[in-house]
Amino acid sequence: MSPKPSGTEVKAKLVEAAIRLLSDGGPEALQARKLAAEIGASTMAVYTHFGGMGALVDEVAREGFRRLSANLGEVRETADPAADILTLALAYRRTVVDNPQLYAVTFGQSQPNGQKAALVDMTSKETRESLSDEGIEAFGYLVRAAKRVIDAGRFRPAPEFDVAAQLWSAVHGYITLEVAGHFGDSGNGVDHILIPLATALGVGLGDTYEAATRSARISIEAWRAKEGNIGT
Template identity: 85%
Template structure:
């Protein structure tokens, strides 16, 4: 039997890493277990990634790719505030479905002592050094913020700064939710995330009544 193409083996190792994370947490992400998952030797990890550090970096990039895919499913409507909240709900769903993957993606866990280096997003210069995958995911929030500002719903401001505030709010909420602080099901969405979104929106310049209507539109679409 001829050996599998390198790209196929590399993809299999990445998929195996994400499965191990989902079922066993960061402690399960070991070269020996990865190799066993795909029926290869531990050398495969080093041959195709150069080591566990590079593999963890690739896991993080894959996390951003999956996040971008879900955020990209949100379609524009004539209500940009509702669209931003829909992006937040898509973000939340993505992380809740695989919290271990996103703990690695955002540097909150360290498999085998390997941690993804954080990136500085506070200036145009520093953003040039961030991964393409991370910037693509963040770009959905930037574009959403820009639409809201141009629609006059938020005060004039840097779309990057506004997107970073939106990101901070939703990621902080989701981090607490997956840790179990808001109970099971969607209670936290109703009791915490939506009020948080309204408070932030009004703080950024939106009218409370208009923001509430937008939230109702987003929630109705989310619940189907």
């Protein structure tokens, strides 16, 4: 007889099942009955291990941020910190394109069964410094990258959090629109929208047009050499 799975194992299976259901059927598919069937358990498993669907959705969102952090963590720093910011944006984009339904839940854009994942007010310095939060951890990659560009003199002096938040807002907005289909489905938006956006943001934050353009070209060429053509 196989040993009974631990509570931790069951919770992990439920989260993985939730992510599969989201990917295959969208937020409408995320139901206690379907989750239980996915892991061969009763519907009580959701309530026993999470107390309800709300806590399960929160854990799915945390897993989304963990996966985003893992992908951002694969981006290696180079001698060009401005190029590294675009490379982080491309890694962010790839993460969302690979599973848009998961990230709609992660960022509170989707509410399965009316349940919206709990979000953190990142404008509060006290909150950012007092919480151990998966979203703050993921955002930290962009904060550190912004600091490197400021320290290198490419961006004018400014709080790195503020700079990172502006960059995040722009990149996330672009990705949201692309995933929704507004820029086609072949990745053309990267060349026509994202790269010019990154260049314009760099110039707006203090970089020269020539330097920003050069960094964007370095990043996209290195990304394509490693990852191949960009597409959905």
